[in-house]
Amino acid sequence: MTTLATLTRAQKAAAILVAMGKPSASRLLKFFKQEELKALIEGARLLRTIPQSDLERIVAEFEAEFTEGAGLLDSADRMDTILNESLSPEEMSAIMGDKRFEVAPEGPPPIWPDLEKLEPARLGAFLxxxxxxxxxxxxxKLSPxxxxxxxxxxTKPMRGEIIKRMVTMATIPEAAAKIVENRLRTSVLTETSTKDTSAGQARVASMLNEMDKSQxxxxxxxxxxxxxxxxxxVRARLFAFEDVPQLTQKARVLVFDGLSTELVTLALRGAQAGLAESVLSAIGARSRRMIESELGMGSEGxxxxxxxAARKTIVATTIRLSREGAFELPSAQNAAA
Incomplete structure (x- = not known):
């Protein structure tokens, strides 16, 4: 906590400006000289919390009429906010004598985050x-x-050629990278924004997957x-707990491998025999015996x-793994048939 006795005149002025708030402080900052503004900023950086009583004494020293503030100042952040909203980046750079407030270079934003949102098959077909x-x-340039x-x-031959080139790839000249980015922006992202409905399909499927099978x-x-x-x-993205038997054995093993026996047991309460068997056949013998023992005690209470909720957790896990490319949902296979 900062004590009144240790405050410099610049720190006291900074404290009052912050207590006044942005609108009033912004109007006053226009009347300070550059060296005074620099002193205010440097003083604000060293400030800590100021008690209300000390703030009132500071105000009295300046013999000015201020609205009573909160008496708090954590750091230079609030002073920086006031200054940034009052002065241009060029003015701030001139005052501080550094490059912290340089204007960011203009240009289109990076395209890589938008490419990662595309359906893998769409980007793969283009490449x-x-x-x-x-x-x-x-x-x-994409995430792993x-x-x-x-x-x-x-195709496998194409994968091999691309991976081989990725292994030996050197630093890419900026000019070449810009050419590729512009082509992707015009040929993939622009087309996607007008023709790609996958985002809407995914939203609708996510909503429908919250319903039970009959609904x-x-x-x-x-x-x-x-x-x-x-x-x-939309149909290719749908999956219900009752669809578990339609998954391949390998897919079911992947789904249930990381789930707790308590969750699986709860999800199988009241399940039909065929559905329960498809789940139990995908887990280890020890876990199966434990689950069957629990189920044998009934579902009362x-x-x-x-x-x-347990079944929805299993459904969500299955959908997530399918999106990560571990396997295809039965609905997707039926849609492709």
Whole structure:
């Protein structure tokens, strides 16, 4: 905590300006000279919390009429905020004599975060028509997970060529990188913004996946009757707990491998025999015996809401793994057939 006796005149002035608030302080800052503003900033950087009583004494010293403030000042952050909103970046740079307030260079924002949001198959299809060196450069700019998902949509020979070039890739000249970025921006992102409905399909599918099987079927029938476009894209993203038996054995093992026996046991409460067996066949023998023992005690006193929540957790895990490319959902396989 800062004590009144240790404050310099510049620190006292900074404390009063902060206590006044941005509107009043901003008007006053226009009347300070550059060296005075620099002294204020440097003084504010050394300030800590100022008690209300000390603030009142500071105000009295300056013999000015201020609205009573909160008496708090944590650091230079609030002073910086006031200054930044009152002065231009050029003025701040001239005052401070450094480059902290240089204006950021103009230009389009990086495209890589937007590319990572695309469906891997869409980006993969575009890169398949480009030179392997260009594809390698693009994938090297993406996150490892996004790049892996795109690679998995390509043919094996193409994957090998691209990965080989990624391994030996040197620093990419900025001019060449800009050319590739501009082509991607005009040929992929612009087209995506007008034609790609995958984001909408994903939103609708996420909503529908919150419904139980009977509700989901009713809504899908209504959507079909209404002539909803791109319904196959929505259907390919749907998955319910009752669809677990349609997963391959390998996919079921991946899903249940990381789930606790307590969660699986809760999800299987009241489940049909065939559904329960498809789940139990995907887990280890020891865990299976434990779950079967728990299920044999009955489901009395188990809340239906808890069972539904456990099943939704398994559904969410399955959908997440499918999006990461671990396997395809049964609905996606049926849509492709």
């Amino acid at each position: 398949a028509g480009e030179h392997q060196q260009t594809s390698a450069m693009v994938l090297s 997970q996004a790049a892996a998902n795109v690679l998995l949509t390509m 989901l079927e009713d809504v899908m029938q209504d959507l079909e009757a209404a002539g909803t476009p791109d319904l196959d894209g 188990i809340a239906a809401a808890d069972i539904a």
